[in-house]
Amino acid sequence: MRSLKKTRRIQILALAAVALAGSTALMIYASQDSFNFFRAPSEVAANPPPANETFRIGGLVEEGTLVRGSGTTITFNVTDGGASIPVAYTGVLPDLFGEGEGMVGTGRFDGTAFQATEILARHDETYMPKEVIDALKEQGTYVDPDATPES
Incomplete structure (x- = not known):
């Protein structure tokens, strides 16, 4: 037969494990809207x-599309x-937002258009977000502004 002290210790550990699992689940559920994938x-x-x-x-x-x-x-x-x-x-x-310039927008796609809630533009003449550069390189349209033209 287990002692009362040992039984109480097991109960406390089980309760702590359930509380930890519950708080982890709540944190994950609450932060779902915080993750915005590019x-x-x-x-x-x-x-x-x-x-x-x-x-x-x-x-x-x-x-030619900015209206x-x-x-x-x-x-x-x-x-x-x-x-x-x-x-x-x-x-x-x-x-700094304009035609031909890099931008990142946050929002939802309704099937026909992206409904943006936030628009970010580059903060100086040379900066462009890494995700945008990667996407442009993947399509073969990225031009490095620091590259020297070959003569």
């Missing part, structure tokens, strides 16, 4: 994500050279 326009066109999934899309703002509507709604296309995805954004754009 997708290139070619990935979104080939395999559209579900409408309830928040993710980041990045590439270059396609030339500033009435109010604060802006539409444009983002491209990685392989595919072009329409983007709609309501809000104030960063100062």
